[in-house]
Amino acid sequence: MAEKLYLGTKVRKLREARGWTLEQCAGRLALSPSYLSQIETNQRPATARVLIALTRAFDVDASLFDLDGDARLIADLREATTDVAGHAEAPTAGELKQAAMNAPRLARQFLALHQDYRRLDERLKTLNETLGRDERATVAAPALPYEAVRDFFHYRDNYIDALDRAAEDLAAQLNLGDGVHPERELETALNDLCGVRVATGQARGAMRRFDPSARILYVDASLPGATRAFQMAHQLVRLRFEELIEHELDRAAFDIPAARDVCRVGLANYAAGALLLPYRAFLEAARELRHDVDRLRNRFHVSFEQACHRLSTLQRPGWRGVPFYFARVDMAGNITKRHSATRFQFARFGGACPLWNVHEAFSAPDRILVNLSEMPDGARYVCIAKSVSKPGGSFLEPDRRYALGLGCEIEHAAQLVYADGLDLNGPPTRMGVNCRICERTDCTQRAFPPIDRTLAVPENERGVIPYTLS
Known part of the structure; x- marks a missing residue:
């Protein structure tokens, strides 16, 4: 392995979730209890042999032990600690890595506190600007729910397995996918499976409007065909996958009530994309066409944006794109x-x-x-x-x-x-x-200096950037 695998937190969580003692787990892994204890405390990395034993003993995919999530958390910690570096010496890269791997929940709580600090700082600055203009205006609260939902998808690698597989099964049932124009199939499915009639025309200024009492879905006729199909798919999965979506929302356990509503829409959008672009069919086509987005969107009758978005979600364990x-x-x-x-x-x-x-x-x-x-x-x-x-x-x-x-x-x-x-x-x-966090000291496109660097302003010379960085 090119990089040492320190998996202590993940191994300990898996063991405790199964109710195994350290000795019981060590026996299943054919390791000594002291060796397993060192792995769980990140004193020793997991070798390739140990990794294979872990996947077999816990019956999990090896992708569960990928370091991509740790790398993402480390990058977020680096940005946050750089932002507050003026208050104390910034942690080293090694310290950030240890924090992310040994105490991931604490690291995420720190990120949440940092977000609160940033939002408060932005509100104070906005208030100062408002008072400076001597205007009677209220300071709008930041869009906290959207930030919470963004982080939810961020730390799930933008892949929701249960919804993705359910959408793929429904697509097979409806014969959606490669080469199929989806609008008519979706309209029929809404009527037959959900008792919903689709009416195209004006939707009172909305792209999609659903009347639950009349069981009518209004879709704006002026929208491109790919967008109309997506709006129909959204409504279909909202009705068919309601329990799955609510289960994912329960797992997310948002602290902000409105975030649940925002995420409900986001999960339905995710499932709609997975319905129009079924996982295996789309992945095989992407490989065949060498990820040519124009050819993919024409084959599946979706928009350029929908095809690009779906390419970023192909992270199913054991079948990754x-x-x-x-x-x-x-x-x-x-x-x-x-x-x-x-x-x-x-x-x-x-x-x-x-x-x-x-x-x-x-x-x-x-x-x-x-x-x-x-x-x-x-x-x-x-x-x-x-x-x-x-x-x-x-x-x-x-x-x-x-x-x-x-x-x-x-x-x-x-x-x-x-x-x-x-x-x-x-x-x-x-x-x-x-x-604000870029490490490069020689970039001529720099808009402002990085937060964690000392700058000097030469009196007798002027470069493209009017200061130098340590």
């Missing part, structure tokens, strides 16, 4: 969707790196941009970006424009049609997460 990140960015630079099955990290606060090619996509409508980028940790990515427009439906409603970003690490480049002709050994674009 290429790990992608996926993001949707508006013209102001706000990231309105973010999912990552890779080491690629999105900033939890602040804007994205200006060198990310997703920003350039707005100036190249309908073109797919591809480049090679390198993050500060040395990981290189094939980054794909494209701008898309969503029609407003009338002259008085402006179109909504977004840029979509999709990418994976270069070790998977051979499986991507977009990497053909790309010099994977050439100089990459050296990007970061965002300026």
Whole structure:
């Protein structure tokens, strides 16, 4: 193994969940109790032989012991501790790793406290600006529920197994998937399985409106076909998978009541995507077509965005696809969707790196941009970006424009049609997460200095950036 596997917290949780004593578990693993105790306290890493024994004894998939979740938690801790580095010396990378691996629940509580600190800081700044303008305005509370739901999907690797498998079974029952136009099949399924009639026309300013008493689903006829199908699929899974969705919400145990309502919609959207793009069929097609998004969306009759989003969710244990990140960015630079099955990290606060090619996509409508980028940790990515427009439906409603970003690490480049002709050994674009935590000291696109660095302002010279960093 290239990286040592310290699995103490995970092994201890599995053992305690089964009610085994240390001696009983050691016997099942053919280890001495002292050796197992050292593994559980992260004094010794798990070898390949021990990893195989763990998967057999606990009857779990080896992917349960992947370090991707730890890496994601470590990255979030690094950003949070960097943010408050002015109050004390920032922890080292080794200390953050130990915290994430030995006390993950404590680490997540720290992140929750940091989010509260950031929100309070933002509210105070907004209040100061409001008072400074001498306006009588109230300070709006931050969108706490959406942040909680974002983290829910973030730490589930954007894959919900029970819903994904249920949607795949329903798709097989309805004959949805490769080559099938889904609208008519979904309309029939809503009527036959749920007693719901679909009416296309005006939905009173909404894309979808369901009248539960009349059992009528109104879908805006001005929407593109792929969007109409998605809205029908959303309503179908809301009705068919209600118990599954509520079970996932119970497991999430949100502290914020409104987060449950937000997540309910998010889970239904997830299941709708899984219904339109059944896991195995879509994964096999993606491999066959080398992840050509245009060919995938045409084959499955979905939008470019729906196909990209689904590619980022193919993380089923034992049947994983290429790990992608996926993001949707508006013209102001706000990231309105973010999912990552890779080491690629999105900033939890602040804007994205200006060198990310997703920003350039707005100036190249309908073109797919591809480049090679390198993050500060040395990981290189094939980054794909494209701008898309969503029609407003009338002259008085402006179109909504977004840029979509999709990418994976270069070790998977051979499986991507977009990497053909790309010099994977050439100089990459050296990007970061965002300026406030970026480690690069020589970036000419820097918007402001990093929080954890000391800066100096030369009196007698002026570079592209008006300061230097330690």
